[in-house]
Amino acid sequence: MENFDVIVVGGGPAGLSAALSAAKAGMKTVVIERGDYPGTKNVMGGVLYTKATEAVVPDFWQSAPLERPVIEQRYGFLSGDETILAGYRDPVWAQAPYNAHTVLRVKFDRWLAQQAEKAGVMIITETVVEDLLYKGDNVVGVRTGRAEGDLGAKVVILAEGVNAFIAKKAGLAPQMRPDTVAVAVKEIIQLPQEKLEDRFCLEPGQGATIELFGDSTQGMMGTAFIYTNKDSLSIGVGALLEPLIRTKWTPNDLLEALKAKPYVKRLIQGGETKEYLAHLIPEGGYNAMPKLHRQGVLVVGDTAMLVNGLNREGSNLAMTSGKMAGEVAAQCIQSGDLSDQGMSLYEQRMRDSFVVKDLYKFRRLGRFFETHPHFLKVYPEIAANAMHLYFTADETSKKERQKQIMKMVFEKRAKGGLVSDVFGAWRAILK
Amino acid sequence: MHFVVCLKQVPDTSEVRIDPNTNTLMREGVPSIINPYDAHALEEAIRLRDKMGGKVTIVSMGPPQAKEALRKAMSFGADRAILLTDRGFAGSDSLATAYILTVAIQKIHAEEPIDIVFTGKEAIDGDTAQTGPGIAQRLGFPQLTYGIRVREIDNTSVTVERKTEGGREVAKALLPALITVEKEMNELRYATLPDMMKAAVYEPEMWDAKSLPYDTAEMGLKGSPTSVSRIFPPPGRSGGERIDATTDPKGAVANLVEKVFQENIIMVHPAVKGGRA
Amino acid sequence: MSVVVDKTKCIGCGACVVECPVEALDLVDGTATVDPAKCKETGSCVTVCPANALSLEAKAAAPAAKKADAGAAKEFNAKEPLPKAVQDYAKTNAAKSAPVAGGDVWSGVWIIVEYNHGRIAPVSWELLGEGRKLADVIGCELCAVITGYQVDHVIREAFAYGAEKVYVIDDPVLENFRTEPYAEAITGLVRKYQPEIILMGATAIGRDVFPAVATRLRTGLTADCTVLGIDPETKLLQQTRPAFGGNIMATILCRSRRPQMSTVRPRVMAMPARVEGRSGEIVREQQSMTEDEIRTKVLEFIPGDAKSIFLDKAEIIVAVGLGIASQKNLPLVEELADSLGATLACTRGVVEAGWMSHDHQVGQTGVTVRPKVYIAIGISGAIQHLVGMETSDYIIAVNNDPEAGIFRVANYGILGDLFQVVPLLTAEFKKRLQHGVAN
CATH class of the missing domain: 3.30.70.20 (Alpha-Beta Plaits)
Structure with a gap:
């Protein structure tokens, strides 16, 4: 049996980041990936944040297969056929060090795997890890599905993604419940570069993102998104499993309804759907986070529920957690303390980082939207009506219009409810 | 014994589609795989090596990215892999490709005499089935195409069951020989973890046009007599005529069969003497 | 710019x-x-x-x-003239390509007649029909080439199917097909008489010997053509074939070397009329290779019927789905297959039900087929099945569900009860084919 310092289970951004940082710290490291190659079946919306990526691969933008730097983020509320938009554009984001890029994961993960290989990581593909190997209570390696398939390790890092089979066995993954897991579907729609840049008012090569709330998910807890790639758009929608089951909407129908919205229809018109992808997103947040370590084992990325749904952040949390896990693994191996206590350094560092701090900050959000469904349904409608009344040019005086608007608002949402909504939102988002 | 396997990295044609609007191939995101027939050729070479002793050398022509396919091939347990890669090789048709591979195989042969060259029966992206026989002719080896079973092998000859017109035949060839392989020849193995690990760090040897005595007039675009003059989508279905056979099955069937013969979809061949019987 | x-x-x-x-x-x-x-x-x-x-x-x-x-x-029209740039190129290069000794004109359309184990591949005659059209366009001879042992009756047939001249090498070493003596025989004839175009059926034999011949002649070869056209001026053969798993058609030219060589898929060209009593010039040559120079021996031939032909090379396939309801109903479709000399195939569902073995399965996890005719019996047409057969030339489907997906790809969709329709089909085909064989 071959022995390694670190075995990483799963070749996504979290696992590859973990392997990279472990290898850089001099650890003999192997990544075991079940797909044909890293990235085969990996899915995300498609925004990659510079900060977290740079920490793993400095100056990554010089060689990584990136689609477009994001220079504009738009947010929209859909209500029926109406759309309210807000956005922010900063051309500074078009230059290094950038803020975020759109990426296609199949290409990006492959590239990240190459960086890991350059750092000395061995990558074994098409191989399934079936279980951890124990000696007494101590984890000493993994068993794979291949002949002569046992591998020894001092530390095993679990980066299996949302379907965390091994972590579950080891008691380190939370139970996925319909209210803590979202289903997201996405299509990649091909459009000529010039057309795409015209539609989004972009300089050649620059990119934009749009997040859509409200009717984009038929009022369910979730969001829809449109991201610009080089010569395609990623368009998708995600919602929690629980309301999907309750309302009998399928994610596919959500996406079709979204594509039919007047605002969206124009953006994707004439495009050819090239790929259709679906994925589960662990949305449990802080409250659903499992224990992140035990003797000889660390848990990273989606497996650890490290997703910030509101800010559409997942890959950066994954990479940051992976990097820390790789470093801590190396540190523990060097100090010889692989106990649960020793490995808890990882959780400590995570709690001190933005990753867990952000998750903590938004810990009430999921619950809040559950108890205040009007935020996703009634308020977009109210706002859209108000905008309609205000912007439609007719003979009504401005004062009269404001009166009409206020009347409409209170008809749709009683005063008392309004106050409690505002307070609740402040607690859930800002506090 | 020394077995050489010619292997090609190909796009997975089951995932290639033509864009009906622009009339072009949609190759984006189409995964590259080892040509499935070549994988069976490799499997057979490895089995024979395990039985007879010796060595399996893989040789492939392709872009530098084909290294991935060679690494994967190594995980089945081959001993050596060589990638022939050069910009001058680009655009080669099957005649030029066979030339390029042959020169390399001759060099391998000079280092360690070869007993059998294995190739897949054809590559799924071209379906030409020409490269294998082309190599055999240039090497001067006898060829046994469409092999489905290696029945016997010794130091001087190999006996192969092969598919031919109208049935199968058992043919014996003196070594060295070239065999092209059907999928039926064997079941692919599931590589062991130690072999996977060996392959993961294996660096295939890279040979370019300068490392061998190539005649540049014989390779690449210059050495390729054939070229594509145009591509277009396959003819669409003729509209899909529906024939209702729920009320008058007999009439409906007679009507259909009449059309089938009228349009030469099915043709009648006279069963003449010496003809197909 | x-x-x-x-x-x-x-x-x-x-x-x-x-x-x-x-x-x-x-x-x-x-x-x-x-x-x-x-x-x-x-x-x-x-x-x-x-x-x-x-x-x-x-x-x-x-x-x-x-x-x-x-x-x-x-x-696309195979008959349309080539772009000017291509024509010019062909002209200049035709002049440059140095013909071998013995003649300086590449002329004539040759068809290699496949004769083995006492059987002539019908595609040989189909090619005489197609070759006639090509020869007429460029104004040259249509010749048949027969290499084998005791082939006099084959020569008669070749004339009956339209050959003007027949080249013959009749020698015991050619009795069973083997690459070495056949390639040697054909190559020798080509070197000596220099045809413009040589064609052969894309059978297991044609696809074995033609690459060997083309390699020896250092010329181009296009495999598995389904459409041939020719430019009367440049005499460039427009060789059209499916590529990329049948997802695309490509027209290929051999611009710089001669002869132009193609193998042509059986059963795509029409069979010409057979006219008894026609004759023409017979040119006999000697086989230069002796038995002890040949390094291959055929030890045994195991004839197989259509059922044992490999699915991916079958020309007519009768495929059955779960609509057949039970294994005991299979003889119904077997009989239909027999009437056409077709190969039997099935869907994944039928394999999983244990009614047929996996090597009969067409589709994503089975074999991809591209026959001339695919007859789908009781197959609903799941996408996993369609990807394995949708590039067939003609699809005929029998199903009782008007919404069945198979109808979307079928040229002819018979809506009806397969237990009624299939026996009727079998009877009708048998009647039509009583004096011959299908395709």
Whole structure:
């Protein structure tokens, strides 16, 4: 049996980041990936944040297969056929060090795997890890599905993604419940570069993102998104499993309804759907986070529920957690303390980082939207009506219009409810 | 014994589609795989090596990215892999490709005499089935195409069951020989973890046009007599005529069969003497 | 300004690289790349590009122009003249290609007649029919080539099916097909008599010996053609064949060397009429190879019927789905298959039910087939099945569900009860085929 310092289970951004940082710290490291190659079946919306990526691969933008730097983020509320938009554009984001890029994961993960290989990581593909190997209570390696398939390790890092089979066995993954897991579907729609840049008012090569709330998910807890790639758009929608089951909407129908919205229809018109992808997103947040370590084992990325749904952040949390896990693994191996206590350094560092701090900050959000469904349904409608009344040019005086608007608002949402909504939102988002 | 396997990295044609609007191939995101027939050729070479002793050398022509396919091939347990890669090789048709591979195989042969060259029966992206026989002719080896079973092998000859017109035949060839392989020849193995690990760090040897005595007039675009003059989508279905056979099955069937013969979809061949019987 | 390459369209064939008079184009990583410093915008590359990936227009104007081209390409006509650039190229290169000693004119259309184990492959006669058309366009002889042992009756048949001249090598070493003596025999004849075009059926034998012949002659060969056309001026054979798993059709030219060689798929060309009593010139040559020079021996021939033919090479397939309801109903479709000499296949459902073995399964996890005729019995048409058979030339489907997906790809969809329809089909085919065999 071959022995390694670190075995990483799963070749996504979290696992590859973990392997990279472990290898850089001099650890003999192997990544075991079940797909044909890293990235085969990996899915995300498609925004990659510079900060977290740079920490793993400095100056990554010089060689990584990136689609477009994001220079504009738009947010929209859909209500029926109406759309309210807000956005922010900063051309500074078009230059290094950038803020975020759109990426296609199949290409990006492959590239990240190459960086890991350059750092000395061995990558074994098409191989399934079936279980951890124990000696007494101590984890000493993994068993794979291949002949002569046992591998020894001092530390095993679990980066299996949302379907965390091994972590579950080891008691380190939370139970996925319909209210803590979202289903997201996405299509990649091909459009000529010039057309795409015209539609989004972009300089050649620059990119934009749009997040859509409200009717984009038929009022369910979730969001829809449109991201610009080089010569395609990623368009998708995600919602929690629980309301999907309750309302009998399928994610596919959500996406079709979204594509039919007047605002969206124009953006994707004439495009050819090239790929259709679906994925589960662990949305449990802080409250659903499992224990992140035990003797000889660390848990990273989606497996650890490290997703910030509101800010559409997942890959950066994954990479940051992976990097820390790789470093801590190396540190523990060097100090010889692989106990649960020793490995808890990882959780400590995570709690001190933005990753867990952000998750903590938004810990009430999921619950809040559950108890205040009007935020996703009634308020977009109210706002859209108000905008309609205000912007439609007719003979009504401005004062009269404001009166009409206020009347409409209170008809749709009683005063008392309004106050409690505002307070609740402040607690859930800002506090 | 020394077995050489010619292997090609190909796009997975089951995932290639033509864009009906622009009339072009949609190759984006189409995964590259080892040509499935070549994988069976490799499997057979490895089995024979395990039985007879010796060595399996893989040789492939392709872009530098084909290294991935060679690494994967190594995980089945081959001993050596060589990638022939050069910009001058680009655009080669099957005649030029066979030339390029042959020169390399001759060099391998000079280092360690070869007993059998294995190739897949054809590559799924071209379906030409020409490269294998082309190599055999240039090497001067006898060829046994469409092999489905290696029945016997010794130091001087190999006996192969092969598919031919109208049935199968058992043919014996003196070594060295070239065999092209059907999928039926064997079941692919599931590589062991130690072999996977060996392959993961294996660096295939890279040979370019300068490392061998190539005649540049014989390779690449210059050495390729054939070229594509145009591509277009396959003819669409003729509209899909529906024939209702729920009320008058007999009439409906007679009507259909009449059309089938009228349009030469099915043709009648006279069963003449010496003809197909 | 220089030529613009649309990398999404480029198929990396290299036609433009050959064409460019100033060597401004090159293939890099499988796609054409322009060196703007060298490009003189002659436009010759644009004309030859089969994928319309090159353009001279400014980038912005390009999409519209391309669209028009794409539309034109759809209405492909094998008979239409070649682009001028190609014609010129062929002319200049025809002059350059040095014919071997013994003659200086490559002339004549040759059909290699496949005769083995006492059986003539019918495709040989189909090719005599097709060869007649080609020979007429360019005004040359149509000849048959027969290599084998005791072939006198084959010579008669060749004349009956339209050959004007027959080249014969009759020798015991040619009794069973073997690559070495056959390649030697055909190559020798070609070197001596220099035909413009030689054709053979894309059978297991044709696909074995023709690559060997083409390699010896150092000329081009296009395998598995389904359409042939010819340019009367340049005599360039337009060889059209499916590529990329049948997802695309490609027309291939052999511009610089002679002869032009193709193997042609059986059963795509019409069978010509047989006229008893026709005759013509017979040219006999000697086989130069002796038995002890041949390194291959055929030890045994195991004849197989249609059922044992490999699915992926079958020309007629009768496939059955779960609509057949039970294993005991299989004889119904077997009889239909027998009446046509067809190969039997099935869906994954039938394999999983244990009614047929996996080597009969067509579809994503089975075999991909491309027969001339695919008859689907009681198959609903799940996408996993369709991807394995949708490139068949003709699809006939029998199903009782008007919404069945199989009807979307079928040329003829019979809506009805298969237990009624299939026996009727069998009877009708038997009646039609009582004096011959199908395809």
